[in-house]
Amino acid sequence: MVTQMSNKKKEYYHSVYLETDKCVGCTKCVRICPTEAIRVREGKAKIDSTRCIDCGECINTCPVNAIRIISDSLDELKKYKYKLAIISASYAGQFAEDIGLEKALKALFHLGFDDIAEQAMITDITADIIRDYIRTHPKIRPILSSNCPAIVRLVQVRFPSLLSNLLHIESPISMLAKYYRDNITIEEKLKPEEIGIFLIVPSASQVTAVHQPEGTYKHLHDGAIAISDIYCKVMDIQKDLDKDNRKINSYANGLSWAVAGQEAQEIAADDIRTLAISGIHNVIDILSNIESHRLDQYDYIELRSCSQGCVGGSLNVENPFVAENRILNMVRSSKKLDIDNNYFFKLYREGYFDVIPLEPRSIMELDKDIKKAIGLMKKVKETLNKLPGLDCGVCGSPTCKALAEDIAKGNATLEDCIIRTRKLKS
Amino acid sequence: MKVCEAAVSNSLHEHWAVPDEVKDGREFILNPPEPELVLDYEIESRNYAKAGKASSDIKLTLKQLGVDPSVLRKIAIACYEAEINVVAHSKGGKMHANIYDDRVLVILEDEGPGIEDVEKAMLPGFSTADELAREMGFGAGLGLPNIKKNCDAMHISSRLGYKTRLNFFVLFDKLINGNTNEQ
Numbered sequence: 001m002v003t004q005m006s007n008k009k010k011e012y013y014h015s016v017y018l019e020t021d022k023c024v025g026c027t028k029c030v031r032i033c034p035t036e037a038i039r040v041r042e043g044k045a046k047i048d049s050t051r052c053i054d055c056g057e058c059i060n061t062c063p064v065n066a067i068r069i070i071s072d073s074l075d076e077l078k079k080y081k082y083k084l085a086i087i088s089a090s091y092a093g094q095f096a097e098d099i100g101l102e103k104a105l106k107a108l109f110h111l112g113f114d115d116i117a118e119q120a121m122i123t124d125i126t127a128d129i130i131r132d133y134i135r136t137h138p139k140i141r142p143i144l145s146s147n148c149p150a151i152v153r154l155v156q157v158r159f160p161s162l163l164s165n166l167l168h169i170e171s172p173i174s175m176l177a178k179y180y181r182d183n184i185t186i187e188e189k190l191k192p193e194e195i196g197i198f199l200i201v202p203s204a205s206q207v208t209a210v211h212q213p214e215g216t217y218k219h220l221h222d223g224a225i226a227i228s229d230i231y232c233k234v235m236d237i238q239k240d241l242d243k244d245n246r247k248i249n250s251y252a253n254g255l256s257w258a259v260a261g262q263e264a265q266e267i268a269a270d271d272i273r274t275l276a277i278s279g280i281h282n283v284i285d286i287l288s289n290i291e292s293h294r295l296d297q298y299d300y301i302e303l304r305s306c307s308q309g310c311v312g313g314s315l316n317v318e319n320p321f322v323a324e325n326r327i328l329n330m331v332r333s334s335k336k337l338d339i340d341n342n343y344f345f346k347l348y349r350e351g352y353f354d355v356i357p358l359e360p361r362s363i364m365e366l367d368k369d370i371k372k373a374i375g376l377m378k379k380v381k382e383t384l385n386k387l388p389g390l391d392c393g394v395c396g397s398p399t400c401k402a403l404a405e406d407i408a409k410g411n412a413t414l415e416d417c418i419i420r421t422r423k424l425k426s
Numbered sequence: 427m428k429v430c431e432a433a434v435s436n437s438l439h440e441h442w443a444v445p446d447e448v449k450d451g452r453e454f455i456l457n458p459p460e461p462e463l464v465l466d467y468e469i470e471s472r473n474y475a476k477a478g479k480a481s482s483d484i485k486l487t488l489k490q491l492g493v494d495p496s497v498l499r500k501i502a503i504a505c506y507e508a509e510i511n512v513v514a515h516s517k518g519g520k521m522h523a524n525i526y527d528d529r530v531l532v533i534l535e536d537e538g539p540g541i542e543d544v545e546k547a548m549l550p551g552f553s554t555a556d557e558l559a560r561e562m563g564f565g566a567g568l569g570l571p572n573i574k575k576n577c578d579a580m581h582i583s584s585r586l587g588y589k590t591r592l593n594f595f596v597l598f599d600k601l602i603n604g605n606t607n608e609q
């Protein structure tokens with residue numbers, strides 16, 4: 001197919017979508033969105049696809065559940081001869097002690113998977129790899145963790161000058177996918193496309209990352225299934241699980257990265273100073289400081305979009321505090337794993353997990369031509385002087401400044417400001 | 427100028443940093459043309475909670491004008507260091523960003539107390555930062571050298587007991603404009 005890509009706007013995949021019928025136009029989501037991606041016009045919200053980073057902030061705030069996440073269904077498994085589930089660490093925190101991690105993992109075989117792999121398996125080696133990356137890139141400070149896909153996209157849209165600070169290595173889950181696909185191809189004598197690799201994920205941005213990965217050289221995953229979907233199924237088949245005597249290796253020791261702050265703690269060393277930030281609005285503050293070189297004293301910064309880390313993602317079922325507590329308990333009572341990591345480390349050194357330099361998705365500029373952009377900015381400033389400055393959001397734009405920008409771009413009018421219109425009348 | 431003022435032992439000090447390639451450097455700073463857009467800010471003395479706000483706003487505005495990320499980062503550093511100096515070392519002042527289609531000229535003017543020896547202040551490691559500034563993590567004496575490193579032309583002038591004026595500009599030479607791959 002011949003397409004003139006350069007002339008076309010890139011289409012972005014999104015797992016977050018709006019059920020317009022349900023929306024009551026309350027503007028709550030408009031004000032919380034960290035990239036100002038939402039506007040309410042004519043009583044209904046609309047998400048701008050170029051700005052949305054699938055962080056999921058809007059989902060939790062909507063009073064009528066009009067914003068939802070689309071993830072893949074288990075039916076997708078039918079398309080493949082061999083099915084592997086790669087399980088995100090926060091999965092372990094969802095189940096009460098009476099079910100426990102082992103049973104929860106066994107369940108995946110009952111749901112149709114031929115094998116499973118846990119993110120927790122490679123936590124230690126990932127830490128080794130990241131430490132090596134930090135030490136071999138002394139000119140880049142601070143290095144920013146690229147583990148959370150919402151954060152990668154946030155940097156692409158709002159902080160393009162920090163793209164080179166992002167850790168340019170596949171995330172642990174993608175490392176596993178890559179490694180397993182190559183191995184299964186050989187061991188099971190299958191073509192790569194006969195293998196279905198599915199991630200069991202805690203958040204919207206992880207679903208998006210599966211369908212539209214950033215920086216990846218080749219096809220890694222075939223689908224992303226919500227932890228909450230699996231959870232419901234596990235509850236249904238509990239009896240079968242009781243009878244299942246298969247042995248499962250679980251890697252409780254490596255689960256901690258599902259909890260905010262743990263990655264930074266584990267990577268820290270005598271020569272490596274780390275910092276951890278979670279919650280997308282906190283992350284934005286920090287990135288702005290990093291942009292002005294105010295945090296160069298840190299070697300590595302862990303960044304998570306969800307406030308408690310992955311246990312806080314909206315595709316989990318358990319309360320994040322409870323999940324966090326369970327996971328940390330499991331880690332505490334687990335034995336240190338004895339896995340031979342040299343092979344993985346060697347692959348990393350050979351560049352097997354490298355990613356393509358991440359590209360900006362600049363949404364910030366008013367126009368590509370600076371002269372036009374300055375003209376628009378002048379208009380924005382003039383308009384802003386006419387607005388009340390309350391940032392109430394009633395107009396359907398997140399702030400008065402955003403409304404002024406919308407007006408300058410021709411997407412709104414001064415009459416949209418109800419406060420101003422009312423004042424003029426009285 | 428009044429006689430009693432001239433009697434003060436301190437004379438006007440200034441420092442220019444204009445590389446040869448930047449031909450219009452001095453002229454541009456001494457007689458700046460009419461800017462396309464001006465941003466104005468008041469900087470309060472010792473208000474560390476607010477410190478950095480003006481620089482952030484300048485950065486955001488230039489981001490919206492499509493200034494190249496690497497150039498933007500230089501501007502962000504220089505603006506921030508300049509703003510903090512007014513917060514930390516002066517009685518407060520004003521910051522302006524004059525925006526042109528090829529550069530941003532940043533002007534800071536404070537209410538004193540001025541700098542005794544500007545050449546010395548420019549040296550890496552020289553600092554008179556007070557206890558509070560040090561507690562806030564400043565005082566390495568690297569602010570002015572960093573501004574110099576990150577801008578395309580700078581001028582600072584001061585005299586003990588008087589205002590300090592700092593001007594610098596950064597060229598948008600790597601403008602996104604004109605370099606797009608789109609046909």
Ligand SMILES: Nc1ncnc2c1ncn2[C@@H]1O[C@H](COP(=O)(O)OP(=O)(O)OP(=O)(O)O)[C@@H](O)[C@H]1O
Pocket residue numbers: 507511512514515516536538539540541547548552553554555563564565566567568569570571590
């Ligand atoms: N606006 C100003 N008014 C008065 N003195 C100033 C002003 N700006 C700088 N100085 C003087 O110049 C010195 C050097 O400034 P510089 O920004 O290089 O370092 P610093 O502010 O002391 O420390 P750092 O910027 O590394 O935190 C200051 O310590 C102060 O004595």
Ligand code: SF4
Pocket residue numbers: 016032033034035036037038047051052053054055056057058059
């Ligand atoms: S998912 Fe995040 S970025 Fe996307 S619209 Fe919702 S709040 Fe905004």
Ligand code: SF4
Pocket residue numbers: 018022023024025026027028029030040044045061062063064065066067
């Ligand atoms: S939060 Fe947003 S999507 Fe939900 S009802 Fe209000 S305006 Fe509509």
Ligand SMILES: [Mg+2]
Pocket residue numbers: 507510511564565568569570
């Ligand atoms: Mg300083």
